[in-house]
Amino acid sequence: MAEGEKVAVTGASGLVGTELVARLRARGFEVLRLVRRAPRGKDEVRWDPDAGTIDREGLAGIRGAVHLAGENVASGRWTEAKKARIRGSRVRGTELLAGALAELSPKPEVLVSASAIGYYGARGDEVLHESSPPGGGFLASVCQQWEAATGAARDAGIRVVNARIGVVLSDEGGALAKMKMPFLLGLGGRIGDGSQYMSWITLDDVVSALVFAVENEELAGPVNLVAPAPVTNASFTKTLGNVLNRPTVLPVPKFALRLGAGAEMADEMLIGGARVVPAVLQATGFEWKHPTLEPALRSVL
Template identity: 50%
Template structure:
């Protein structure tokens, strides 16, 4: 299959590209720098696009059967200034709209578009368990996710099957939150964040990639799917699991006030709670290799 991917150099995108290439699929990377286009060392091909200008190399998309759209500014990469919040929103909404319009205008559109989303769509849920039928929240990230998913509608109207993988926290030593947490815990400097009672809906990188490929292949599936392990864990649960796996003490809790001083508005997400379950994915027959926090931690290590 010929598959186009945005965000192909990120944590999830890199792992997905490797998985697809190993299985003999043809991968087309969408990149923003013209100097990086053309054949790649791993056997993939790169073509250009500029989401902010609404530009996509449509000729390079010829013959593409599936598209996985993962690009977007990292939510936890910087302090949430007004300018960076605007970048978070625009990188997702404008990028998705640009891609969806381009795909809809192709003489032969792809069969499926996996257009990324996140469990932040549900807002802060506290102890309440939420699934794909739960309403959207009303905080900043929830509003971004609603607009993000809506931006893919031109592809839907063109008859393309659109799936929104609503990803939780992908735990890996290679990047993301795990890339920051693991070094601290290895040094014995880890501890819960805030009171530790907030739920973090985790997923292993292996299950994330497997779920994306499952959704690519299942032609009967569309709409939103939560990509999180079936058993949500609290921050205290994760802290304990990391301590057990690394055989290190976890004596250094970080008070919420300190997090707010250091992270600003982003601290709301760190101490916020997302108790999300993957009801639709399980109902469709997907089986998680790492269903709980200890398994997810072991997979990351």
């Protein structure tokens, strides 16, 4: 894709979407935001993933799309209703968008569709790359369905990138913003024995990698959006404590997390971990601004 061309973005109001829209505009792309309310200007088009409706005429002329929308995974307990929203918003929304893109004439060149490293499940210290098989659990099953839901676009000859995003580090929101307060109070500590891996990426780099995926014709299929240096939870805890200049002596017991967040969410998001490497990004020459954790945290915080 080239400067001046039109890119549609879903989930544009989110943590990643807000930054992505600004970056795409700064690179000279015209951005069309897909919104779930009445459009407020010419740069917005309406869709309703729950109702299965999308303004197909409004999408005319787009050359690419970045699809980020989905019910937030980390806010609120995983009740059956919440889990249904997490899965349904992603599968229905992705099928709707991919189907609409496939019917456009001319067809867009590329769909970059978010997925997550949750695809791999909890895998100890196994090194995981894009061709590793999926893991078990709720998130892994959601990610598989979410990726499969892009099928109509792929079948129509659109280049589809399934961006398996790691833990996004930002001071504006997401995991780090939640973790910061206990650390600032001196209550930060490793989770359990701290051996589980955390595959992280800064917000700045995840946005660069999404733009790279839009622009780079070599990329298709699953791509891990993580920094090249995943760390154990023990190492992450120690580094975050150093950066914030706070002690991290008290480990957080697993039972307390299971009690607080619910067992399934705690096991999949906090206690389990995955050591994911960005094999495709490395092979295609992507350059990280923050490849290692300590400078990344210093820059973000």
